[in-house]
Amino acid sequence: MSRVYNFSAGPAVLPEEVLREAAAEMLDYNGTGMSVMEMSHRSKAFEEIIQTAEADIRELMNIPDNYKVLFLQGGASQQFAMIPMNLMKNGVADFIVTGQWAKKAYQEAQKFGKANKIASSEDRTFSYIPDCSDLPISEDADYVYICENNTIYGTKYKELPNTKGKTLVADVSSCFLSEPVDVTKYGIIYGGVQKNVGPAGVVIVIIREDLITDDVMPGTPTMLKYKTHADAKSLYNTPPAYGIYICGKVFKWLKKQGGLAAMKERNEKKAKLLYDFLDQSKLFKGTVEKKDRSLMNVPFVTGDADLDAKFVKEAKEAGLENLKGHRTVGGMRASIYNAMPYEGVEALVAFMKKFEEENL
Ligand SMILES: *Cc1c(COP(=O)(O)O)cnc(C)c1O
16 A cells, blocks of 8 residues: 555545544454444434534634534535525625635525625635725625635635625635634634545534524524534434534544644644745746735746646655646645645645746
């Protein structure tokens, strides 16, 4: 068996320790004589898995008691509809469009009410985060929506927007659990877990209790009502049980690493190694404004599409996989999530140096 350094944007690298544990428990979970994949979601064993997972993410993120943690399906993309269906009481929401995912959420919300684009960075290919200190927030906005880390473009809000008292809703798919957050600043924080937490198939929604009501858009399907899942503690129907089990293991792993403050420190150290190299390189360059750089997704280019392709190919041969940039952007992108070890980034930088010497 040999493992590569996997720089995929998602589904992405998971802690090796977690995969080994899951492998050891594959045929017999904790003396039950069956895999977690095979057990009833109403069983005692699974009840303990989901309750422990919730308790651990609450501890990691310091989630206050007046927030619910929901383990749902449908990916982050389903939230693009679920959020307006549940939250648009006035039928109005404000969007800050900083990339494709925010744009998709904005477009989807238009089906359900008035979605206002109050700021955007599309004028420069989403390579920065707009100044959000004094935006024209709509008087009757039910919420202000952001995508906090832009997976495709590699930007991240270093400061949350001034929502002028309106509820903030954030897609944190690609920065989930990468650093401490102040949950009280948000109405909803949500993310698909396949970027930084677990296997595809689970989306975690952390939602303030007052936003969970029966007063949803007429016609909202039962499954798309937060209240359905909150009342049933994420067990209204069969949840993505195996995925939740792996997420739970990742939460334990994060606690063992020292929690989110320790992860932030590690993530900063990893990102610095790569960004410092990019900043002095004569061949490669980063594509986003320095102050808005993501710790998780690092896009870069040589400026020559053929050379980019050669780099991606030779990197793969050297055991550095999935470095091709998003199909809409081109170039390269290294996703260096929580589970990417420092040694992986060192190996990448060493390979980039060698490639630069050979191709400059
Ligand atoms: C990947 C991604 C999505 C889409 O996630 P799905 O689970 O595939 O729907 C949405 N938002 C962000 C920020 C992402 O990185």
